[in-house]
Amino acid sequence: MSDQQAGPPHTGLELGMTAVEQDVEIAVADLARMIEVDTSFPPGENYDAFADLMQDLLAPLNFDFARVRVPEELWKVEVGPAFGARTNLVASRESGKPVLGLYYHVDTVPVTPGWQRDPLKLTIEDSKLYGLGAADMKGTIAATLLALRSAEKAGVDLAFDPMLLLCTDEEGGLYPGIRYLAEQGMLKGHILNFNGSAAPRVWAGCFGIFNLQLTIRGHSVHAGEGNRTGAGINAIEGALPVMTALMGLKNVVAARASALAPPPHSTGPLRPQLTIAAIEGGTAGGQVPAEVKVLISRRYAPEENYDEARAEIEDAINKVAAEMPDLGLGIDLVGHLIPTSDADGPHWPRWQRALSEGFGYKPEDFQKWGAASCSDFGYVQRTGFTREVLLGGLGRPESCIHSPDEHTTKQDIVALAKSILAYLAADFAPDLNPETRP
Template structure:
């Protein structure tokens, strides 16, 4: 794998060049086409599964274009193991020093939007599967590759739809995680609330005259202040989830994630749009967290006659409960084999970052979710200059191949007959 990693780097460059940023998520069809091309030589059959528009369409919401998911599989009668990737990225933020949709290589650094989260993981898994094919490695599982939409922000994620349709295998490796020696303990939930404040546009020269116009930006100021106060209150709510080593306890969060309004200096602005992002701990109830924000909106915008306010939920990821299960010891051993971690180096922790696998747990009733990936604290995930490294891609590929191989730790493979374990 180390000798052939350049092919994986080339794959990653092609993936990054396809803009799958959400919002709006217009590149999913093109990305599915690229994946079909890359997995065909490995003998996979592919199927495109689109999330029905009625499930994800929100008036004035952030999404546009078909939500095309791709399942790649082949069946030999072995148990299936899902290998999950979300194909969407966040939009490129201001501050990139390189072109975010063009892979840049700086020695072992591979820089580009989605390099770590999580297109680099796809490149690593393809590298592992090619090695298995070329070297004739006998597999314990039939890999099922799941290329899924809309994890970023949680707008009816593709993996949720596949789970609800009964399309998932009995256990799945989720690559939306870390390259560190980590055992996943679960994570927070998330929702995004779009707030639209409607005023009345008039000539800016008339804007200060009583009864003339209604400035939507002025009307938004009390709401912004009220949400800032609520943000401090929310941050006092501490979760019992174990935090990452050396980090403070995990706390609930409220963020003012996006705002836009107005058209020109010569016109009183008639519309402000604000997106509120709320990360809620497993101990909190979604309904109560949403109602708390909606009450703040109602109170802070009630004083201005003629103002109208509408809200819409434009994304929701449920908390992921404790994902432990019978396959975790072997996946931990595979991560150790690939990255060189000793068993005593592994620690169990949760995160205030979120996952679409809370929906999978709810839909399937299966709690176990294996987690790995290319995340590390310094990799600028969701930030300018996001990167992964060539050694991490090789190490993840080794971990995946070890886990899939029939002769790796058969003593702790719960899916082998007892005579072989």
């Protein structure tokens, strides 16, 4: 068949989409390298190592890099779980076009018991990709790299200059990296946040969360002396009445409801939560335990007031502690994300079209809903930089995010990469681009 008979040539975007499918194994290899860098928070001690890896992967794409460290006095709590430099990597490639910020948190939750595979090694079974952070959210970085390489390979003209924001401490930190970047005026353009799901969703906002570390101190002696009056003060036993009071408050908190639109799969309204998330204390059977630390996590609805929610917890603790004067007591804030308000805006229709291009959604599939999960973008909104935040990601109910055997799939990485590539492409839905629309 002659060239004349073969039909019109493929566009750059069509060639780019083909390249995404052809080069998915490169994205899988990238993801494997990312998973091997343990960025679990707490403590979040390997952010520099992850920044090194990302610079290595992005350098061939002609990005410029800036490492931005959050000052220690903003995030360091003496008794808190975080340590190590809070290094954020900003990778930019500016040509004068409007900027699209592409946001990722590079931290993961810690490894929890129950993994059937090595959480810090990528395990491939059929099309499933298992590993800590595979879906939340290192896989989204791999999908972005796949989209950017495919655009370059196919010569796709981009509507936006991409700026990658690889940020720290979203998983419960006291001062997330994106907050610091926003407060320092380092953000540009509009932002696509990949801390979401692979669902046809318009983001209506989300809850806030704060974490309090309760430290109860007793006095340690030989356990054989523990039955002698005044010999020792058992901190763990002293913590039990406090935790009983917190469990009573838990039921009060859970009875409240938010007006924030719940996910389509929800069985009822979104509700605030109070959780005893971690306990650490004691040393050996031969000692009366001198100290116990209890991590209290409180998810609060946009309608709630943070100061009031925190005071409610502290009042319950202090009421019980007053009856145990021999115990020492400390309450420290070790993590806080404020609620994110309705993030809809003028770029959402184009992003919805791009998601449809990648995942095959129909316009009528999209719904607007929020979540009791939390985000660090409430801080970005509070600076006044933007209210609109686009949202995408790889999360699915079956992905086991924050659970043993977290995973994503090659198909979803391809679909997300195609969505990103479409959104970036100048000839994709130009009528939906607020930057060029009359």
